[in-house]
Amino acid sequence: MKNADITSIYKELDDQYFMPAFSRNMAIVRGKGSIVWDGTGKEYIDCVAGIAVCSTGHCHPAVVKAICDQAHELIHCSNLYYVPHQGELAKKIVEITGLKKAFFSNSGAEASDGALKLARVRTKKKKFVAFTHGFHGRTIGSLAVTHKPAAREPFEPLGLPTTFIEYGNLDALKKAVDDDTAAIIVEPIQGEAGVIIPRDSFLEGIREICDATGTLMIVDEVQTGMGRTGKWLAIQHTKIEPDIVTLAKGIASGFPMGALVARDGLEFTKGEHGSTFAGGPVACAASLATISVLEPLLPEIVRKGERFRQGLAKYHPRVRGLMIGITVGDKCPDVQKECAEHGVIVNCAADGNLRLVPPLVISDAEIDCVVKVIDGALGKVML
Numbered sequence: 001m002k003n004a005d006i007t008s009i010y011k012e013l014d015d016q017y018f019m020p021a022f023s024r025n026m027a028i029v030r031g032k033g034s035i036v037w038d039g040t041g042k043e044y045i046d047c048v049a050g051i052a053v054c055s056t057g058h059c060h061p062a063v064v065k066a067i068c069d070q071a072h073e074l075i076h077c078s079n080l081y082y083v084p085h086q087g088e089l090a091k092k093i094v095e096i097t098g099l100k101k102a103f104f105s106n107s108g109a110e111a112s113d114g115a116l117k118l119a120r121v122r123t124k125k126k127k128f129v130a131f132t133h134g135f136h137g138r139t140i141g142s143l144a145v146t147h148k149p150a151a152r153e154p155f156e157p158l159g160l161p162t163t164f165i166e167y168g169n170l171d172a173l174k175k176a177v178d179d180d181t182a183a184i185i186v187e188p189i190q191g192e193a194g195v196i197i198p199r200d201s202f203l204e205g206i207r208e209i210c211d212a213t214g215t216l217m218i219v220d221e222v223q224t225g226m227g228r229t230g231k232w233l234a235i236q237h238t239k240i241e242p243d244i245v246t247l248a249k250g251i252a253s254g255f256p257m258g259a260l261v262a263r264d265g266l267e268f269t270k271g272e273h274g275s276t277f278a279g280g281p282v283a284c285a286a287s288l289a290t291i292s293v294l295e296p297l298l299p300e301i302v303r304k305g306e307r308f309r310q311g312l313a314k315y316h317p318r319v320r321g322l323m324i325g326i327t328v329g330d331k332c333p334d335v336q337k338e339c340a341e342h343g344v345i346v347n348c349a350a351d352g353n354l355r356l357v358p359p360l361v362i363s364d365a366e367i368d369c370v371v372k373v374i375d376g377a378l379g380k381v382m383l
């Protein structure tokens, strides 16, 4: 079978047998480092990276080896038993986040659900406050604190009473929090909204409101965490100490995994939470390998982000490490298409914001190539 046939075969099966919840027209069949190949064999620099997932690049040899070695030994055993690598990973996650205890999940949405459950069960309060344009997942619980009307409205009523406050508006936030608010959940940089970076004083203000009212601060680092912004957590660019942090996406280089990590005194007790698959041996092995690969890369991330910033300066990019947003507007899909034609994959987040979240291993030469292609695409489409 020729490469050229693969996409159409995938499409045919997809059209007939897969629920049409995604909009797609391209197959990605192979990846190595920052490069992926489509169904026709065409090569691209991948600035989507599975939406901030493939942090160590595609198929990093250390991650592949960790997965294969563990798969030969034991793929699954259940959380009824001590699980190989799980404790070691929990220790590592606690160390890098500066929090006290971890609990694993299979996705970001599940990590959000777990964080909301933990907040409710420990505070005995019912309500939540979240922010406009915020995204925390698509399970019923995480959707309840996700703002996007198109994602939530068809499924209302959602179980958790949630008040949405304008992202950045501390005065409104103060008025919204009351004695029955269990937690405020916030992204330190809004990813799905298009890389919206708030002032540090906004995040500091949330902490102050939480302290004054006995409300928990849940920081959703699903997209911003695991080194994406040059520190393990984006909140670590500030002095804020969150109560609960959620992680997923880049935590295991694409092997499905998430985590919630909480400060001293906040933990699930027996029977309060659980999962068949979460924190399985292969996922934990993949995550430990991921962390080992990322550790020496962290000091480079901010510099790489600045290289993007300089190259794209005339488009006023919003840059925090390797999380980059550019306001493009209605023509964003055209820019995305033009970039793909020239061998660079980018994606449009909400409101016409071009988003770049490349693998953290991306090289300077690759960054320069991406910058050239985006510059060309924006120049052509926006003229």
Ligand SMILES: Cc1ncc(COP(=O)(O)O)c(C=O)c1O
Pocket (backbone or CB within 6 Å): 107, 108, 109, 110, 112, 135, 136, 137, 138, 187, 191, 192, 220, 221, 222, 223, 224, 248, 249
């Ligand atoms: C900030 C944030 N939280 C939670 C999620 C949900 O993660 P998942 O898709 O793994 O359920 C996402 C996904 O985009 C996200 O960006």
